[in-house]
Amino acid sequence: MKYLLVSDIHGCLPALEKVLQFYDREHCDMLCVLGDILNYGPRNSIPEGIDAKGIVEALNKRAKNIVAVRGNCDAEVDQMLLDFPMMSDYLMLVDEGRKLFLTHGHIYNKSSMPKGNVDAIVYGHTHLWELTLQEGTLVCNLGSITFPKGGNVATFMTYEHGVFTAYTLDGTPLKQEII
Numbered sequence: 001m002k003y004l005l006v007s008d009i010h011g012c013l014p015a016l017e018k019v020l021q022f023y024d025r026e027h028c029d030m031l032c033v034l035g036d037i038l039n040y041g042p043r044n045s046i047p048e049g050i051d052a053k054g055i056v057e058a059l060n061k062r063a064k065n066i067v068a069v070r071g072n073c074d075a076e077v078d079q080m081l082l083d084f085p086m087m088s089d090y091l092m093l094v095d096e097g098r099k100l101f102l103t104h105g106h107i108y109n110k111s112s113m114p115k116g117n118v119d120a121i122v123y124g125h126t127h128l129w130e131l132t133l134q135e136g137t138l139v140c141n142l143g144s145i146t147f148p149k150g151g152n153v154a155t156f157m158t159y160e161h162g163v164f165t166a167y168t169l170d171g172t173p174l175k176q177e178i179i
Contacts, residue, residue: 001029001030001095001160002026002027002028002029002030002158002159002160003028003029003030003031003032003093003095003158003159003160004019004022004023004026004028004030004031004032004156004157004158005032005034005102005122005140005142005156005157005158005159006019006031006032006033006034006142006145006156006157007033007034007035007036007071007104007105007123007124007125007142007143007144007145007156008034008035008036008071008124008125008127008142008143008144008145008146008147009033009036009037009038009055009145009146010036010037010038010039010040010041010044010047010050010073010144010146010147011037011038011039011040011047011050011051011052011055011146012040012047012048012049012050012051012055012145012146013049013050013051013054013055013058014048014049015047015049015145015146015154015169016055016058016059016145017058018145018169018170019145019156019169020058020062022156022167022171025171026158028158029065030065030066030067031059031062031065031066031067032066032067032068032093032102032122033059033066033067033068033069033086034068034069034071034102034103034104034105034122034123034124034142035068035069035070035071035072035073035074035086035103035104035105035106035124035125036071036072036073036074036104036124036125036144037055037059037068037071037074037078037082037086038052038055038056038074038078038081039052039073039074039075039078040073040146041072041073044147047146047147056081056082059082059083059084060082060083060084063082063083063084064084066084067084067091067093067102068082068084068085068086069086069088069089069090069091069102069103069104070086070087070088070089070104071104071106071124071125072104072106072125074086074087089103089104089107089108090102090103090107090108090114091103092118095159096161096162098119098120098162098179099117099118099119099120100118100119100120100122100159101114101118101120101121101122102122102123103121103122103123104123104124104125105123105124105125105126105141106125108121108123109121109123109125109126109141110130110134110139110141113137118137119137119138119179120137120138120139120140120164120179121137121138121139121140122140122142122157122159123140123141123142124141124142124143124144125141126141126149127143127144127147127148127149127150127152128141128143128148128149128150128152129141129142129143129148129152129155129157129166129174130143131157131164131166131175131176131177132177133177138164138177138179140157140164140177142155142156142157143155143156143166145169153168153169154168154169155167155168155169155174156169162178162179163176163177163178163179164176164177164178164179
């Protein structure tokens, strides 16, 4: 199964549309949305192309192929609009025997690891993409497709057969790691 992982959309439809085009072009099977979906948040400027209703429509069309978690900017009203569950703080994805801990990053992250054994922790929140090994666990920070920080470009990742690949918003590969 091929997963596309994205975080921190923050209501920006044009950025999400680029990700969904990649999803279709690369024949991904599942979209993992790791929080901060509709709201741009009080720390950010209003993004160009903000369209919460458009985001809802685009994602609801794919609801059967989406798993999601809640971000710190997500609210119960967002769940009322979205046709897939997204209010959990984390979920464990097991693929080919590998355990991937998916979360937004405001509770669990590389400085606050989940209890138990996981092969990878996957999150966003800081808007700083990262793909590094830390004490036997792969740390995958997806960055943000809307508000990249620290001089980074907008990013998302894929996961397939134990391989994580980070991409720029235009689909250019940045880095690959195997677990």
